[in-house]
Amino acid sequence: MRLTTRRFLQAAGLFAAGVLLAACGKKEAPPAPTPAAAAPASAAAAPAKVYVVGTDAAYAPFESQNEKGEIVGFDVDVVKAAAAKAGIEVKFVNTPWEGIFNALGQGDRDMVVSAVTITEERKQTMDFSTPYFDAVQLIAVKADSKIAKFEDLKKLKVGVQTGTTGDEAVTKLLGKTSTSIKRFESTPLALKELESGGVDAVVADNGVVINYVANNAGSKFKTVADKSFAPEQYGVAIKKGNADLLAKVNKGLADIKADGSYDKIFTQYFGAPPPVAATAPAAAASK
Ligand code: ARG
Numbered sequence: 001m002r003l004t005t006r007r008f009l010q011a012a013g014l015f016a017a018g019v020l021l022a023a024c025g026k027k028e029a030p031p032a033p034t035p036a037a038a039a040p041a042s043a044a045a046a047p048a049k050v051y052v053v054g055t056d057a058a059y060a061p062f063e064s065q066n067e068k069g070e071i072v073g074f075d076v077d078v079v080k081a082a083a084a085k086a087g088i089e090v091k092f093v094n095t096p097w098e099g100i101f102n103a104l105g106q107g108d109r110d111m112v113v114s115a116v117t118i119t120e121e122r123k124q125t126m127d128f129s130t131p132y133f134d135a136v137q138l139i140a141v142k143a144d145s146k147i148a149k150f151e152d153l154k155k156l157k158v159g160v161q162t163g164t165t166g167d168e169a170v171t172k173l174l175g176k177t178s179t180s181i182k183r184f185e186s187t188p189l190a191l192k193e194l195e196s197g198g199v200d201a202v203v204a205d206n207g208v209v210i211n212y213v214a215n216n217a218g219s220k221f222k223t224v225a226d227k228s229f230a231p232e233q234y235g236v237a238i239k240k241g242n243a244d245l246l247a248k249v250n251k252g253l254a255d256i257k258a259d260g261s262y263d264k265i266f267t268q269y270f271g272a273p274p275p276v277a278a279t280a281p282a283a284a285a286s287k
Contacts (some may be wrong), residue, residue, distance in 0.1 A: 129249045143222045
């Protein structure tokens with residue numbers, strides 16, 4: 001596979017994915033109010049709150065661990081930039097996907113930023129920021145596979161990451177009681193199983209599948225898109241009712257969209273700027 005990730009992403013049309021934050025203009029964000037320089041010593045001594053962000057860092061290019069064990073990726077850069085605009089401090093903590101929303105509910109994490117798709121079901125138990133990324137499910141198969149569409153998976157073994165929207169889509173197609181769905185705790189594990197032949201296909205978020213295929217040429221995979229997959233949008237998940245933090249995150253996201261830093265980060269990871277936010281009004285309407 002000679003394609004670079006960047007060209008692969010372009011070829012795969014990831015850029016059909018829109019960005020749904022309020023559209024832009026060259027507006028400079030107002031400087032964050034500086035705390036009075038001459039604040040009394042007692043006030044200055046209070047340490048700033050550091051918001052703990054849970055993420056399942058096995059999901060490149062959105063979140064992964066580098067050689068130094070640092071959590072890096074598109075989500076990390078977006079949320080750190082938004083947090084800086086909002087005047088809050090964040091710290092990413094690697095958190096297994098299974099249980100990640102429980103950790104949020106119990107207050108062990110203040111936010112979950114993990115390529116989380118905003119769904120009606122999840123909205124019952126958590127709040128979401130404005131969407132910051134468009135995604136869709138994509139099928140990974142062996143390069144010589146005859147699988148051409150999602151329906152073709154009906155009689156086959158399919159790997160998914162437990163509790164993801166990919167799991168949901170496959171469960172719907174194969175049935176709740178199907179024994180042909182192989183659930184894994186991470187998406188890379190599901191893709192490893194595809195390589196060893198334990199499953200015939202893996203269904204996961206497009207960005208992650210594309211990135212994996214481009215960076216693991218030895219696996220000899222190809223991707224299969226299907227229009228029947230519903231469009232998805234990633235949001236920052238916040239404990240239900242934490243309106244203060246939600247407002248801060250939304251302000252930060254709006255600011256980085258307005259000043260071009262969101263587009264810069266997007267381009268850095270996906271090789272081209274996001275398309276014009278043609279879908280923004282629809283996103284607002286789907287609330
Ligand atoms: N977008 C999908 C979902 O919300 C998958 C996200 C998985 N994220 C991760 N870091 N493992 O269900």
